[in-house]
Structures are given as structure tokens and as C-alpha cells.
Amino acid sequence: MDRRQIWLSLATLAMFAAVPPLTVIFDQPFYMDMIARIMVFAIAAVSLDLILGHGGMVSFGHAVYMGVGAYAVGILSYYGLDNGFLQIPVALGASALIGLVFGAMSLRTTGVYFIMITLAFAQMLYFLAISLEEFGGDDGMSSMRSEFGGVIDMYDAMQFYYVIFVVLALVLFGLHRLVLSRFGMVIRAARSNDRRMQAVGFPTYRYKLAAFTLASTICGLAGVLFANLNEFVSPDVMHWTHSGELMVMVIMGGMGTLIGPVLGATAFLLLEEYLPQWMEMAMTNAGEHWAIIMGPILIAIVLFGRGGIHALFAATIWRSGGKRNG
Amino acid sequence: MDTLLLLEQFFNGLQFGVMLFLIAAGLTLVFGIMDMVNLAHGSLVMIGAYLATTFIGWTGSFLGGLALAIPATFAVGALVEVVALRTLYRRNHLEQVLATFGLILFFNEIVRIIWGPISLYSGLPDYLTGQVEIIPGAPYPVFRLIIIAVGLAVAGIIYAIVAHTRLGMLIRAGASNNEMVGALGINIKSLFTFVFALGAVFAGLAGMLLGPLTSVEPGIGEPLLILAFVVIIIGGIGSIRGAFIAAILVGVVDTVGRVALPVLLRAFVTDAAADTAGPAVASMLIYILMAAILVVRPQGLFPARTG
Amino acid sequence: MAEPILQIEGLAKSFGSLVATDDLHLDIEQGEIHAIIGPNGAGKTTLIAQLSGELKSDSGRVRFAGRDITTLSMPARSALGLARSFQITSIFPDFSALDNVALSVQAHAGHSFRFWRPAGRDPGLRAPARKILDEIGLGSRADEPAANLSHGEQRQLEIAMALATRPSLLLLDEPMAGMGRDESAKMVNLLRDLKGRHTIVLIEHDMDAVFALADRITVLVYGRAIATGAPGDIRANDEVRAAYLGTETAQEVSSA
Numbered sequence: 001m002d003r004r005q006i007w008l009s010l011a012t013l014a015m016f017a018a019v020p021p022l023t024v025i026f027d028q029p030f031y032m033d034m035i036a037r038i039m040v041f042a043i044a045a046v047s048l049d050l051i052l053g054h055g056g057m058v059s060f061g062h063a064v065y066m067g068v069g070a071y072a073v074g075i076l077s078y079y080g081l082d083n084g085f086l087q088i089p090v091a092l093g094a095s096a097l098i099g100l101v102f103g104a105m106s107l108r109t110t111g112v113y114f115i116m117i118t119l120a121f122a123q124m125l126y127f128l129a130i131s132l133e134e135f136g137g138d139d140g141m142s143s144m145r146s147e148f149g150g151v152i153d154m155y156d157a158m159q160f161y162y163v164i165f166v167v168l169a170l171v172l173f174g175l176h177r178l179v180l181s182r183f184g185m186v187i188r189a190a191r192s193n194d195r196r197m198q199a200v201g202f203p204t205y206r207y208k209l210a211a212f213t214l215a216s217t218i219c220g221l222a223g224v225l226f227a228n229l230n231e232f233v234s235p236d237v238m239h240w241t242h243s244g245e246l247m248v249m250v251i252m253g254g255m256g257t258l259i260g261p262v263l264g265a266t267a268f269l270l271l272e273e274y275l276p277q278w279m280e281m282a283m284t285n286a287g288e289h290w291a292i293i294m295g296p297i298l299i300a301i302v303l304f305g306r307g308g309i310h311a312l313f314a315a316t317i318w319r320s321g322g323k324r325n326g
Numbered sequence: 327m328d329t330l331l332l333l334e335q336f337f338n339g340l341q342f343g344v345m346l347f348l349i350a351a352g353l354t355l356v357f358g359i360m361d362m363v364n365l366a367h368g369s370l371v372m373i374g375a376y377l378a379t380t381f382i383g384w385t386g387s388f389l390g391g392l393a394l395a396i397p398a399t400f401a402v403g404a405l406v407e408v409v410a411l412r413t414l415y416r417r418n419h420l421e422q423v424l425a426t427f428g429l430i431l432f433f434n435e436i437v438r439i440i441w442g443p444i445s446l447y448s449g450l451p452d453y454l455t456g457q458v459e460i461i462p463g464a465p466y467p468v469f470r471l472i473i474i475a476v477g478l479a480v481a482g483i484i485y486a487i488v489a490h491t492r493l494g495m496l497i498r499a500g501a502s503n504n505e506m507v508g509a510l511g512i513n514i515k516s517l518f519t520f521v522f523a524l525g526a527v528f529a530g531l532a533g534m535l536l537g538p539l540t541s542v543e544p545g546i547g548e549p550l551l552i553l554a555f556v557v558i559i560i561g562g563i564g565s566i567r568g569a570f571i572a573a574i575l576v577g578v579v580d581t582v583g584r585v586a587l588p589v590l591l592r593a594f595v596t597d598a599a600a601d602t603a604g605p606a607v608a609s610m611l612i613y614i615l616m617a618a619i620l621v622v623r624p625q626g627l628f629p630a631r632t633g
Numbered sequence: 634m635a636e637p638i639l640q641i642e643g644l645a646k647s648f649g650s651l652v653a654t655d656d657l658h659l660d661i662e663q664g665e666i667h668a669i670i671g672p673n674g675a676g677k678t679t680l681i682a683q684l685s686g687e688l689k690s691d692s693g694r695v696r697f698a699g700r701d702i703t704t705l706s707m708p709a710r711s712a713l714g715l716a717r718s719f720q721i722t723s724i725f726p727d728f729s730a731l732d733n734v735a736l737s738v739q740a741h742a743g744h745s746f747r748f749w750r751p752a753g754r755d756p757g758l759r760a761p762a763r764k765i766l767d768e769i770g771l772g773s774r775a776d777e778p779a780a781n782l783s784h785g786e787q788r789q790l791e792i793a794m795a796l797a798t799r800p801s802l803l804l805l806d807e808p809m810a811g812m813g814r815d816e817s818a819k820m821v822n823l824l825r826d827l828k829g830r831h832t833i834v835l836i837e838h839d840m841d842a843v844f845a846l847a848d849r850i851t852v853l854v855y856g857r858a859i860a861t862g863a864p865g866d867i868r869a870n871d872e873v874r875a876a877y878l879g880t881e882t883a884q885e886v887s888s889a
Contacts, residue, residue, distance in 0.1 A: 108620065115423060116558065120556050123552045124614075128609055128610055240548075295430070301424075
């Protein structure tokens, strides 16, 4: 992999790491919340990039695993089980299991079928969550933040922020290794030509399924953090538009680059936050209709934004070489 | 359980099924012929519903409103195809999904700006609000019967077009070989526009008929779109026959399942458990059905003959 | 005489009303280059797909190295030592030539559920891959992205990827497809080098190459083997001449 890509990753992480002290210095605690939220979605987007960007699996139901992780926390918390050392394994186990089952079904198909089936399965869990009256049904339920036996205090904004930061950094590092490993070579090559991979002797289905399950599990972890962030869980996490937004983050940042989706998540959520404000400045009451600009922005990114933000860095800052990332 | 209630639910399921078929038909044609995933198809359901509500208000007549809304939806469909979708045919599926996702955001917001964010209710004229007893002792709303009839009629029309006309031949040829249709000297661009606008009309029609049953609000088409996906997955991409059978199957299983399943479960578990699990399982029923069919037939019930 | 390495018994495949393989019986002997020729649409590529496990046969059996492999998947057949190359170049264009071959090596170096060590610095994969590239004459191009190789080089790489699976039988689907005269000559030399070390089933339209290389030739027409024999016998066979009569290839057959 590109050395410059590693530098970009480190620089991005360094900026995230610098946020809490800066918010303290400038007395702007709001930004710490906002960046924490961005990092949670970044973890989810990076996990999607593993299968979408590197594996070529266009999963349109990825937000569901965030929901599974979040509901694991919410439901355990509902029964008074706030211990994070219990919640995390349960959440990861549940999202892995569901990813395994959905993946096993979906990966039997390809192309448009795969897209629609992952979407349909996600919708199934969304409606299941709505039907669970015990856990708030449509309205969702509030939940406590996880307890870590006094080791970490999740109610301390600073500590919570760095927990999310460390998870993001570890996920990035782990997936960076994984993509270059033998396993990573298999899923990347299978994306390019599955038939050829089978012909040289790889039973690709099981490798793709393993990647799908791993991505679901990591996204489940993002869900755990998401529930902690909001102290609230509802079916809305699993709504299909959120799966779409995760894909947008990946494309916006640059598919198959790992750090790209982090930048994509940042850009997307900042846009979501500030676009209405900018529009409001231009015209009174225009802000509520921000989607009328956001929609065409998405279309423009898809049509013209080849390679996403990551490629933008490649084109402007790095310039030299230029053969890759094109 | 009450047999009459079950029968009534069966009819409701049938009505829901033909509605899904109206949406799935255009979607599967566009899939099959242009190899294009169009999420914004659900927006056409919404636009049809809004146009009908507005025109019914203007003309003061239900049928008059529909008569105006149908060509208007056709025009909107053609416009969307020419302005937006045409550039997407050569893109990969991921790009199509995301671009049409952007279109959905755009359409929902346009509708919110034009018609406002609150739900609209378009009533029914008196002559459509009645009930008839097709089966003695079980009165059933006339309007729902009409929906079933319209759905069946449209299914017949589409089948006739695809199977027996020159246009249908072109549609089938286009599904397998764009270059060949082009070589025949047929303007493939206008063919695609026409087919897309036709699909838009069917989807819009579903929205127009749905309006009086529920309320009309931004985004009403999207849950239906995902169900239409399920219909297409079960039926097989590009197959009108598959879409019809799958739509009825999904409509009936979903509707009847919601009523019958909790009752059925009571026979096996405690009432309390059945009341909790019943709705949960019922909400997943069609997806479980889809998964089961996929295990046996990964390409759906009626896989299209060509790639 | 040793048992044939590949035995095809009554293999059949049809697509709707089109019969692609029709009750085909054929034995491939250990160590030979066995060419399969026939007019377009004779079912040659379908046969390769059936033998490699990509297509399921309607009926019939395939035995490979004494084992019934009829129901095995493509990867499973590859694991037993059956490798194929593709008519349409199927390489991984974003990867370097070395990466391409290393992938094939990796496919047969145990499972790939290894998540941590970089494959690109694994001598267990790189060294054998480099050796094969050297043997095949692409050693100097090892680090070039495969997309940048010339068509002829890509066809060589295609063969190298098959060789890296250490196969006992190679199914080559038109290795000379789209090649110029010089490139073809190079490929003929390459295949001649492989002769003896590998059993090769060769599908090829280039009759000069076929008659230069093949130990035996089978002529396929409408999915049936109408003749099998040494090149000299095939050239003299009336039925073969009749099958090719009037086509350009007929002249090639008789003049080659």
C-alpha cells in the first residue's frame, strides 16, 4: 500500500486526537460531541469499505449491524445489565451471527440481486425492531451508558471521546493489515474476477462470507458506541436510508482506501450539520429544505467525483507518481 | 378462527398484492431491459398520489382527477428518464443506487415544498364508498374490489404488450441485446424513455389508488419500493409473470399472516408469548419467505432466460 | 499402458434446444498435448467449462487421475491439479504480474484465513511466483501492473497463473487468441517447453500451432468427437475433411 496513504491516515487521526484539548481551550464542548459522532459513523463506514470497496460487495443493509450492536446495549441495559465487558461480547456476537446468516444467504447471489437482498434483510430487522413493543417499538427506548467496572467512565466526555478514538484507530490499523494479508489479497482479487479466483483454486464464497461477517461485527461495535453516544436506541438506526448514507460516506471519501471513508463520514456529517445553516443564511426558512441541495450533491459526487476526497488529496497534494489512485 | 375474517384478509392481501405488482412491473422492466437499479421508482408512486390528489381537488371529480394524473405522471416519468436516468445506464449498479438515492432526497423535498409537509387526505366519491356482499355475510368495500380489478387489468395489458406486440418484441429483444435492437434501426433511446414512462404510470397508478386508502405524504413510496424489491427477488428479475405471482404471494402472505399468525401461535405457546411473538414474526414473514425461496432458487421463481 | 489422466465418459450439455456437448467420450493420456479442434460453435469452450467445473454437465462422468470429479467445484478440481486458462484474458489488472502469479501460488499453499502478515512480503509466495515468471520469460516485467503488459505478455501471464497451481493437467483455451505472428511463435515455443512436464488439453484455432504441437488431435463437431488420432491421421481423415469442407479452416487442415 501507498506510504502516503499511511501518512494521510496518521494525519487524520492526529487531528481527531487533538480535538478534545482544543475544545477545552476554546470552550466549545459541542464540537467534541460532534466529532465523537463523526468517528462512530467513520468506524461503520470503514467496516463497510472492507466489503464494498475492497470486496466489491454492494451491501445495502449495513446500518442494520449498527442497529444490532445498539440494541444489544439497549436491551441488556433495559434488564439492568450495564456492564460493558458483558455488553460488548454480546453485541459483537449478535452482529457477527446475523452478518453470518444474512451473508450466507445474500452471497449466493450477485449483482442487483445482492443489493436488493441485503436491503430486504435489513428492512426485515427494522420491522422486527418496530414490532418489539417491550423495547419501545417504533419510539425506541433510552439506555444507560456502559459500565467498565470503574476503569473507564463513559459519562466523562473526554474519556468517552478517546474510547471511540482508540476503537477507530485500532479498526483502521487492523483492517490496513488485513487488506494486505493473504486473506485481503483473496477478497480484493475476488472483487476483480471471482471466476478466475475459483479457477486458480480459491473457494471464494467462504472468504467473502468471512469478510462480510467481519464487517458486520465491526459495524456492530460502532453500534455499541452509537447507543452509548445517544443513551437511546430506536429502530431508526436501521432505517434503509442510513444504509444508503453509509454507502455515500464510503463513495464520498474514496472506496477501497480505508482512510477515505473516515474523511467521507466527516464530510457527510459536517454537510448534514452545516448545509441547513448555510441555506438559512441565504434565504429564510430555506434550511429545512436542505435535502433539495443534498440530493443533487450526491448525484454529482457519483457522476463526477471519481475516487472521492481521497483522490482529491492524491491529485492536489501528492501530485507526483500519479499512476495509482486515478 | 373466523373464516369470514380470514376471507376478508385474503381479499385485502390480494388488493395489496396487485398494488405491489403495479410498482414492481415498471421496476422489473427497467431492471430487465436497461439493467438499471432505480430506487427513485418509489418516488413515482408518491408523485402519482400527489398529482391525483391535486387534480381531484381541481376538477372536483375522482375519475376526472385520475384522467389528468395519469398523463401527467407519464410526462414526469419521461422527464426523469431523459434528464437524470439516461446518464446512469452505463454506470455500475453501485453508482445507480447512490445517484437514485440522491434523486429520492430531491423528490421528497420538492414534494414537501410544493404540497407542504403535512399529510393530505383525498376522499372517495360516494359511489365508491359502499360495500358489496360478494360472499353472503361478508360485506367488502367496493373501492378495494376496484383496485383488484384495475391491478388485474393492468397485469393483462402488460402481459399482452410484452407477449403479443411489436413493442413487446422490442422489449424482449432489448432485454437480451441492446446492440441488436439498435441495429434494427429502432431508436433505442425513445424506446427506453417510453418503457420507463410506462412503468412510471403503473407506479403512479398504485399511488393514486393508495391515496384514498391511507394518507398522502412525502416518502410514501419507499417502504412499498422495498417490498417491490422483495417481489422482484422472488419473481426473478425481468419477469412480468414472476412479478405478478410473487406480488400476489407477498401481498396475501403479509396481510393474512398478520392476522392469522398470532392466533395460530396461541395454539402452541401461551397467549402472552403469542401476543408478543406474533406481530414480530408476522412482520418478518415475507422476508423469511423470500429467504426460503432463495435457498431453493437463487435466481427467483422465473429467472429471465438471458443473462 | 498407464491409465489415462482424464477420462470423459458420455458427457452431455445442452442449453435449451442447443446441444453443446453430445455424449462425448474421450481419454487424455498422461504427458500428451491433446488438441481439440472444430468449427466455431462445435462446443469447445463449453467442454473446457465442463471439465474445469464451471458448468454443470447434464449427464456423463469425468474421471481425473483415477478419481470421479464429476460433481466437484472449480476450486476443488484446481486443488487436485487441474488448471485452466481463459480464452478471454482473465488476469487481475490492478495487481502486478508477480502478484497475479503469487495469488495462484497462495491458492495451493494452505488456507488463506491469514489476516495479519502482508502477503506481498511473504517469501513462501513470492519466491515460487518469481521462479515461474522467470521460466515463462516475464521475469523482467514482474513488478509491472498487469494492465500495462502487452497482449502477448498478458497471455503468457495467463499461462503462468495456471502453472503456478502446479497442475498435472492444463486446459488451455485458445492461448494464441488475438496474437500476432511473432507472439504466436513465442507461445508455441513456450508450450513446447512445457511438453512432457505437463499434460495439456489445447483448444486452438491456429492450425499451424496445433499441428506443430499436438501428439493427438480430436475433432469436435456439434459437441461430438468425430475423430481422434495422430496429426497425420486427422489430416487424412475424410470425415474431418467433410466437416470442414468449404470453410477456410478446411484448407488450413489440409495444407498444414
